[in-house]
Amino acid sequence: MKPGPRRSISQADIVDAAFEILEEKGFAAVSVRGVAAALGLTPTALYTYFESKSALQAAMVEQLLAGVADAGTIGPADEVSDQDASAGTWRDRVLALAVALRERLVAHAGAVVLITSGPLDGARARDLEEALIACFAEAGLDSDDAARAGRAVRAHVVGAVALETARRAAPEQMPEPATLWREPSRHPLVEASAHLALDGDAAADSLRWGVERLIDGVVPAR
Amino acid sequence: MKPGPRRSISQADIVDAAFEILEEKGFAAVSVRGVAAALGLTPTALYTYFESKSALQAAMVEQLLAGVADAGTIGPADEVSDQDASAGTWRDRVLALAVALRERLVAHAGAVVLITSGPLDGARARDLEEALIACFAEAGLDSDDAARAGRAVRAHVVGAVALETARRAAPEQMPEPATLWREPSRHPLVEASAHLALDGDAAADSLRWGVERLIDGVVPAR
């Protein structure tokens, strides 16, 4: 185990190791030193493959987004299974893209922080944006509105998943002090809707609902 | 300058100092040690006021959100200045809340990362959510849909600002290598819409557009 040219490892291996740590211990635990150790390397060795930690993170984002844009080009019957198995209208494809993006983000704990902390202008991010804009262009929007709509869908998904996962990652909440008399709440509406955000399925439904409403607002002709 | 009870400082002072660092040097630079130094204290002294760094960050989120919910209760004529100065319909109030939230998030660089890295379930976050749901309830939606709509607006704003500020914080992009023959782009639609995301005003307009479309989709009756 002496130093020397070994090339035993690739950029992809490093990204994989980083994702493993991300999934197991969260975003904060993804350190250059930790990833290197997981690969049996010294931290400085990683700087041969990536110029900095943020370059590594950019590569992670690219891998995370890989294939999401394809969810809109293949038939959406697999992703949007509760629809008619009919052809991929632009509406179905927008939904499929949104759902696919959400699934990628939810799959790894801490992926949203990862995606939020960088510019999101890599090749696969552009693929996704291109696919979304194409859908809205097909729907008849002019190029500016189609771009705005694509941006809006992307923002919607990112924001929804950010709020969803932040809630899930909440630390142990201190139990309410046992009180005999309930004070009237300052947030009755919020509490009445608490049942909507419990599990991941409800969150997925909420996202679909939001994107569908957004589409309805963008292309009102039904 | 000997140790001893001094109480020369309050929780608010610490939060203020933290915001100053956030604004000047970004989210990553907000450290317990740095904040303490800015106040002329030892890092450990801060643990008398806040149980942990994340407790400090939660307090920062609360201060950031303070007053945002009020943007929907006061007349929106100030925030939504290009509308008729007429009364606050629920629609105007939703827009005013969204714009106010965006302004708070954009005001401090790194505020989105701050808000994304925590649960966002403090008192002021609930105030905002409550105000949004109330608007949609007034619009005639049942309580579940009103909650979904409120959630959607919040997600939309957070996501839009996240994408907006991430783009702005991008490091120096390497200049395209000078080429004489342009290769056909893989993302023509994305590039054709680049003019939409240049400055902050355009971003603000994009957000308003998106929220308006979302509202249109949620309450189609116009």
Added chain:
DNA sequence: ACCTGAACACCGTTCAAGT
């Protein structure tokens, strides 16, 4: 209660050196 100083177990990154 409020604060210090020392300490523990970490970080990202650079640099000189080895093969």
Added chain:
DNA sequence: ACCTGAACACCGTTCAAGT
């Protein structure tokens, strides 16, 4: 080219001790 080892300037947090 790929890797190590030492080093620099940082982290969050804990603990014993001072007033």
